[in-house]
């Protein structure tokens with residue numbers, strides 16, 4: 469089997485050596501003094517990255533666990549919930565709320581598009597009973613980033629609780645939780661945090677705590693109240709994912725060294741580089757509007773001649789050259805591929821990936837002008853003045 473030297477899926481993402489070394493530290497007592505010192509340090513670092521004063525909760529689970537904890541703590545059976553879904557992960561959040569007995573109303577623009585704040589406003593004006601709105605910030609299945617600031621403004625003006633799936637955005641794309649009034653923001657370790665999967669992290673506002681106290685869905689593993697009480701004592705309810713938390717301390721240090729705004733700009737620049745390369749390769753972007761093209765995932769259509777089953781051969785050629793990119797999900801399977809570029813991804817990585825993408829497409833009969841994609845990517849990396857998606 470060819471070795472993967474370039475893991476370009478939208479999570480898990482590459483783990484830097486520094487973080488790997490930190491994770492190799494010996495186990496400690498998770499009810500002892502060292503862990504009591506570690507936990508507040510992680511909470512403070514996460515608050516910095518989430519740009520919030522809200523409480524932070526940390527659970528051993530993947531991102532879906534963080535989403536499920538939110539529904540279990542906030543949504544009561546029979547309650548009307550609005551799910552703004554622009555792809556597979558938005559659908560998952562809606563399905564999850566339904567599984568907990570909520571009456572879910574779906575606002576679902578076509579895949580490839582972002583949600584429209586005006587449509588959201590119209591919907592909420594007609595649905596006064598909806599108390600909670602679920603929104604995906606960055607839809608990983610389509611490579612589209614919602615205009616969250618504008619959507620949040622609508623939700624807040626209409627005085628509803630705002631829950632944001634920031635699994636593939638927080639720490640990579642600007643999401644100032646407090647400034648935008650996000651009540652619950654959820655992420656997961658294997659994305660921009662440069663860690664293996666296994667930890668979900670979320671912020672909870674005062675309004676969300678008030679709702680939590682009244683909500684009636686069953687909860688146990690993910691009971692926020694118990695989690696919060698124990699975290700205040702420097703502990704977690706269950707055994708924590710210790711090694712990943714050791715790694716989180718290091719990745720937060722790396723993030724502080726780079727600075728949040730530099731990290732956001734880097735992701736915007738790299739995404740611009742991949743989009744320019746895709747265009748130069750003659751490929752169509754799934755993200756219909758460049759303003760909402762994701763800074764962390766770029767989804768590109770296969771050319772018609774390589775679509776469907778033939779795409780398997782292209783993925784194999786790339787894999788044989790050490791490059792692994794994401795496949796299309798659900799109805800996009802066989803139609804698109806997704807380049808994940810979040811976390812520890814730098815300009816040189818764009819160049820290395822584009823070289824293999826070009827060779828693989830050419831080897832499978834797609835006409836390319838050799839080197840054009842690289843030139844386009846380099847130009848975009850050097851000159852891009854990316855607009856911040858809001």
Ligand SMILES: Cc1ncc(COP(=O)(O)O)c(C=O)c1O
Pocket residue numbers: 478479530531532533557604606607608609633634635636656665
């Ligand atoms: C936007 C988004 N939401 C939710 C999830 C689910 O996270 P997990 O696979 O960690 O459960 C993902 C994972 O890719 C995601 O990208």
